[in-house]
Structure formats: structure tokens, C-alpha cells
Amino acid sequence: MGNIITKAITGLLAFSYGLFTMFLYGYLAIRKGTFFKKRTERQDLGLQLARDRLWNLSKDYAGLSHYFLTLQSGFKFHFLSNAAPGSPSVLASDKPLVIFIHGFPDSWAIWRHIASSPSLQNSANLVAIDLPGYGGTESLEKYTATAVLETLTELIITLRTKYGIDEGTQTNKKRVIIVAHDWGCVLSMRLAAEAPSLAHRFILSNGPLMSLVQSNVRRILASASKMFKTALGAPLSSRTPLLQALRTLGPLLRQLKMSGYVFAMQLPPPLPTYFLTGGNYSLMAGIHKGSHGRGEFTPSDEGTSMASSMGPSLAESKTQTATGESYPTTIKYTHDFANVMNMAGYYRDGAAVARWRKSAETVANLHSIAGGSELRRTNSGAGLLDEGTPGALQASSTVFWGKQDIALSPQICLDGMADYLVANSQVVMLTESGHFTPIEQESRVALVKAVEWAIHGEKGDIGAVLQECYPSAKVLARR
Known part of the structure; x- marks a missing residue:
């Protein structure tokens, strides 16, 4: 019974954090002015090319x-x-x-x-x-x-x-x-x-390397747990071990903050789809702009990066290689992001x-x-x-x-x-x-x-x- 309750609480926390992340990213996109900003004709042409x-x-x-x-x-x-x-x-x-x-x-x-x-x-x-x-x-x-x-x-x-x-x-x-x-x-x-x-x-x-990540997470949690137990055992002098426990948890908490998008991917299917493509693709656009680091992000870079994620459109689906081969018929070429739930599937399916x-x-x-x-x-x-x-x-x-x-x-x-x-x-x-x-x-x-x-x-x-x-x-x- 205890395991069932623990799993239920963990699932609820993960769902809540994923939902929070989705709304947080949306809020930040709205603040930046990208959420409601539609692509211009020039951007559409650049993407098409x-x-x-x-x-x-x-x-x-x-x-x-x-x-x-x-x-x-x-x-x-x-x-x-x-x-x-x-x-x-x-x-x-x-x-x-x-x-x-x-x-x-x-x-x-x-x-x-x-x-x-x-x-x-x-x-x-x-x-x-x-x-x-x-x-x-x-x-x-x-x-x-x-x-x-x-x-x-x-x-x-x-x-x-x-x-x-x-x-x-x-x-x-x-x-x-x-x-x-x-x-x-x-x-x-x-x-x-x-x-x-x-x-x-x-x-x-x-x-x-997920085996190393899991090992490091277990090590951090075990170390922090010992410190919390020490603090509980001596409440009058608990400040130092409590601070040490929080410092020990620091890298894990930072990674949790960085990984909020992973939790958003676990939400019921319509939500990850909107998370990845909603707001005029504001999340994808932000990822691609950040992918160029400190270098210049030109209009050509913008179109090429987005085209990389979107894959072939209906126009390209009608083309053939020199040997007469074509793209699989199962891809929804009329959708800008036909593969978006496949992308999320890597996170969702283990x-x-x-x-x-x-x-x-x-x-x-x-x-x-x-x-x-x-x-x-x-x-x-x-x-x-x-x-x-x-x-x-x-x-x-x-x-x-x-x-x-x-x-x-x-x-x-x-x-x-x-x-x-x-x-x-x-x-x-x-x-x-x-x-x-x-x-x-x-x-x-x-x-x-x-x-x-x-x-x-x-x-x-x-x-x-x-x-x-x-x-x-x-x-x-x-x-």
C-alpha cells in the first residue's frame, strides 16, 4: 500500500511540475513578445527555401x-x-x-x-x-x-x-x-x-550517460538524507547539517530546474504537442536561436534551423532521388511539425x-x-x-x-x-x-x-x- 501511495504522490508531483513548466515557458514567451508574434512573409519564404x-x-x-x-x-x-x-x-x-x-x-x-x-x-x-x-x-x-x-x-x-x-x-x-x-x-x-x-x-x-546520472543522483540523495537525519537527531544544533544537506542537493535541484521540459513531455498527448509547437512555435524558435551560442543568428540560420526540425513539407514529399526513391507515405507532410509526438516519444517511452x-x-x-x-x-x-x-x-x-x-x-x-x-x-x-x-x-x-x-x-x-x-x-x- 505504501508503494502505491508513494508512486501516486510522485506521479502527481511530476504531473504538476510538467504543467508548471509548460505554463512558465508560455509566460516567458509572452513576456518576450514571441508567443503571439506570427511569422512574416519573409520568414515564411526563408523557411520554404x-x-x-x-x-x-x-x-x-x-x-x-x-x-x-x-x-x-x-x-x-x-x-x-x-x-x-x-x-x-x-x-x-x-x-x-x-x-x-x-x-x-x-x-x-x-x-x-x-x-x-x-x-x-x-x-x-x-x-x-x-x-x-x-x-x-x-x-x-x-x-x-x-x-x-x-x-x-x-x-x-x-x-x-x-x-x-x-x-x-x-x-x-x-x-x-x-x-x-x-x-x-x-x-x-x-x-x-x-x-x-x-x-x-x-x-x-x-x-x-544515464547509468552515471542515476548513480550520481543516488549518491547525492543518500548523502543529503544522512545529513537530514543528523539534523533531526540533534534539533538544537541542526542548522549546520541542514545547510550542508541543502548544499549537497544543490546540483540535483539545479538539474531539476533545467529538466522541467522533460516533465512537460510526460503530460497527456495534446499538452506536449502544444508545449512544443504552440505560441507560433515560440519554444522551437527559442531553442534554435540559443543553439547558435554567442554567434550571429541570421535570417538564413533561422529558416534552416526551423526546417531541420520540421522535416520535409508537402512540396518535398513529391520529389525523388536519382534512383526514384521517395519519402515514406506515413509522414503527415501537410503538418509543419508532423513528427512532434515522435520527438516527445523518446522522452515518454523510456x-x-x-x-x-x-x-x-x-x-x-x-x-x-x-x-x-x-x-x-x-x-x-x-x-x-x-x-x-x-x-x-x-x-x-x-x-x-x-x-x-x-x-x-x-x-x-x-x-x-x-x-x-x-x-x-x-x-x-x-x-x-x-x-x-x-x-x-x-x-x-x-x-x-x-x-x-x-x-x-x-x-x-x-x-x-x-x-x-x-x-x-x-x-x-x-x-
Whole structure:
């Protein structure tokens, strides 16, 4: 009975906080004058042109062409690449494969500055995907951990074959690097922990490793609880332990304040939809403006950023690739934000923390690319079946963190990270950057450098490499 009451109270508090957050964001938008401000004709034209640039299947974008992959499960993925998957030239080349995975509320287009880099395009086969339910990729019925990770893993394994990484009994003929941000980072951290054979290096930016977050939250709560008990046991001298308990809870309370939007995502479906798109898309507009950090946010940036979140419109849905492929028919192209509840689904359905129940086929495929009976990976010292710290990354990883992140607290997300890394891994603090590292000018240059370093065999110290383009970058932890 006690557990039922506790769950009911917790649920009520979460619902109340989500509702409070929704109204607070609305109030702030009204105060700023953006809530009732409709887009001008010029903004509408800019958005229309941006959607054509990003989503017209007949057009390339800065050396990247549109492609689709239909998996054995029948699921259809959309992605852009500088090389045609499965083509003889791609299969014969020795170029590494770099897979870019975006987060909320974006699409492949958040990588547009990085994936269009001439140095990267000349040195590697680049693939920038749309996650399930985003952009031009089909949606899932539910965004559970199993549904999302099974689908994403099947895609990566298929891409490895299409780009000549694995062929017949030969595996890992070329290097694979996975580069991820935000929700893409959360999912890729799960892959690095639970399916490490998928890539030789994970480059991960501003997304929480949920096992570490949960550990830090438990540690903080346990410490604060002891202090409160001490205060209750000696009421006459309780001031000091009470203050210490509140200070201990500080990072957790700050993260709770930052994470109010997560609670708003849990509200009954019509409310998250309005939260994300109401007030003339004031929340989305605010996110995109903030994503450029201290850099100039031009009208072109505004249109491109919003087009990235909206995905293809009805006009783009009628276009085709050079091979005659088109977008899935299941997307509601007449809606500006056809995928908005799919975006919320990642928060609502437990994709970050729930158990991933691997299918027998997934286990067999991971076993195969890990080297058959030889499960230990020489590049990281980790194996497919290694245990170690629960949730620890089992593949070589470089974790970037924009210090000015307004959504995630480094004390909650980074403290103790070294214990969750394997050999040849690092945590890098980008002191001048915020949450959207693939967009901000300084950090995107650092990410290009890191990908170049990974492509060319990881020669030299990553800290020294980054100092050349980002002098204040600091390597916080190494393994």
C-alpha cells in the first residue's frame, strides 16, 4: 500500500511540475513578445527555401546526396551521404565510415557544417541519418529502448555492409566512427555500453550517460538524507547539517530546474504537442536561436534551423532521388511539425533508461562483427559480454562537453565519468561552448578536428590536436 501511495504522490508531483513548466515557458514567451508574434512573409519564404535546400530529394546539399535504406524489418531510414551506399567504388575504397546521429529537436541537418567539410568528405564516407520519427525517416509505434536500439543497430550493421566494412567472413576491414549529439549521444552511449563492436570510436557530445546520472543522483540523495537525519537527531544544533544537506542537493535541484521540459513531455498527448509547437512555435524558435551560442543568428540560420526540425513539407514529399526513391507515405507532410509526438516519444517511452532486450538476430550480428568467438576488442580492451561498472562504455570514446550547456549539469552528468570509460577514452570540456556543439562555430571546428583525428588513425594526443583550433579546450579525464 505504501508503494502505491508513494508512486501516486510522485506521479502527481511530476504531473504538476510538467504543467508548471509548460505554463512558465508560455509566460516567458509572452513576456518576450514571441508567443503571439506570427511569422512574416519573409520568414515564411526563408523557411520554404530552407526546406527545399534540406529536403528536396533531387538536390544535393554541399556534396551530400539523399538516400534511403529499407531494413529487413521493413523500416525505412532516410540519410545523406557523400558516397552512394553499395556502389563498387565505395566497396573497393579503404575510406573509413563516419555515422552522424542527431538529437532533439533536429535531424541530419544539425551536422550540415561538419558533414560538408571538404577534408572529411575527401577522407571518409560520411552518413548523416534521421532518427526514427524525425525528418524523412519512418516513425515507430513506441519509442521504447528495445524498439529504438534494435532499429538503430540494424541500420548501423546494414550501413557497415553497404560501405564495405564487413563482407562475408571478413569484418572490420575499415574503421567505423559514430559521432552523436544530445539524444543521439544518449542512444550512442547505450550502443557503446551494450553493443561496443558497432564502431571503433564513439565521439559523443552533450548527452547524459544515464547509468552515471542515476548513480550520481543516488549518491547525492543518500548523502543529503544522512545529513537530514543528523539534523533531526540533534534539533538544537541542526542548522549546520541542514545547510550542508541543502548544499549537497544543490546540483540535483539545479538539474531539476533545467529538466522541467522533460516533465512537460510526460503530460497527456495534446499538452506536449502544444508545449512544443504552440505560441507560433515560440519554444522551437527559442531553442534554435540559443543553439547558435554567442554567434550571429541570421535570417538564413533561422529558416534552416526551423526546417531541420520540421522535416520535409508537402512540396518535398513529391520529389525523388536519382534512383526514384521517395519519402515514406506515413509522414503527415501537410503538418509543419508532423513528427512532434515522435520527438516527445523518446522522452515518454523510456528509450534512455529501460532495458534493451536484444533479439537473437541482433546478438548474432554483434557477435559476428566482434570477431566470432574472439569477443575481446583490441582497440578498447572491452568485449561484447564484458560486465564492469553497470552501464559503463565498452568502446573507445571521446566525450565532448560544452561547459555553457543550459540543459545539463556537468556535476550530474560528468562527475565520476572516468570510472565509466575504457582504455583510450577521454572527456573534453569545451569551455566557451553550450549545448549545441555541432552548430556553434567554435565547437563545430573542434568536432571536425576530432573526427579527422579518428579517421586518420588517432595519431597524436587528442588534447594537443584540439588546442590548435580551440585553445581553451581541456581534457578532464583519460583512460
